[in-house]
Amino acid sequence: MELSNLNIEKYLKQNGIKPSYQRIKIFEYLVKHRNHPTVDIIYQELVKNIPTLSKTTVYNTLKLFLEKRIIQLIVIEENETRYDADITTHAHFKCEKCGRVYDIRVDLTEMKIEGLKTFQVKENHIYFKGICEKCLKENK
Amino acid sequence: MELSNLNIEKYLKQNGIKPSYQRIKIFEYLVKHRNHPTVDIIYQELVKNIPTLSKTTVYNTLKLFLEKRIIQLIVIEENETRYDADITTHAHFKCEKCGRVYDIRVDLTEMKIEGLKTFQVKENHIYFKGICEKCLKENK
DNA sequence: AATTAAAATGTAATGATTATAAATTGTCAA
């Protein structure tokens, strides 16, 4: 199922999450923007339309989504936790100029790693840092 | 030059770092243990022999080492920053049972990533999570 | 409508990191 045309209420239910108004809006934000936001970004954007929203609710909800495995955590910088509703295997690129986090499609099937044979791998994470195309063009 | 048989004082000087007693001991800790420690681990271990050591010094020193690019930052969990004196390209595996962070040798040369062509990549980071061999054996 | 459980909220506490200022140490010319 594509994230973009998803019945969010149904999707939350399917994953054992009661679809409250706040939960729907938070998940909807992740799906619609796909910008790998921090808690603060989500809160600042949603509180415009939900004035009673509490940042604690955003924290609680994201923690619940993580437990139910419908989002993933992205940690690139220390003290900057981001969230992603795309739970397929993909890498990220963070631009050190503009701060944007891009999705990067990688093929991991070919990557056989000798040193991991005896380990039980549950998650893999790949990310890059540098300067994005947009910023490279602007600084010319 | 192998990290293991390194003249630390010389190495720091070569990289534009005045080799104070604290700086030597902190770098020596990283090289000798290769355990990807947190600031707190470094501090707790060294303060045994350097009772006057301040945690601020550990923070300041690691920041300096990072600026001079003789160590790298490892961020796997949120709110758990680790440090590594091995600055060659390699991946990490963190065991969710015992918490150890292992070095994993990967060959990145074969990994050509379509989506990065137009970006200027300065750093790449790969890490895995799961259960390590040692813990798998113990829980049988 | 009353009861109960679940969810959201507001506020306080925690803990890692950073900022700041004072103390200590190292350098070097007089």
Added chain:
DNA sequence: TTGACAATTTATAATCATTACATTTTAATT
């Protein structure tokens, strides 16, 4: 050798993201 200056270390306070806790609100059930 001493005194002055700079670099480094230290102690303490401030910051900020996250978590804990208690209260209020909302939803579900009888």
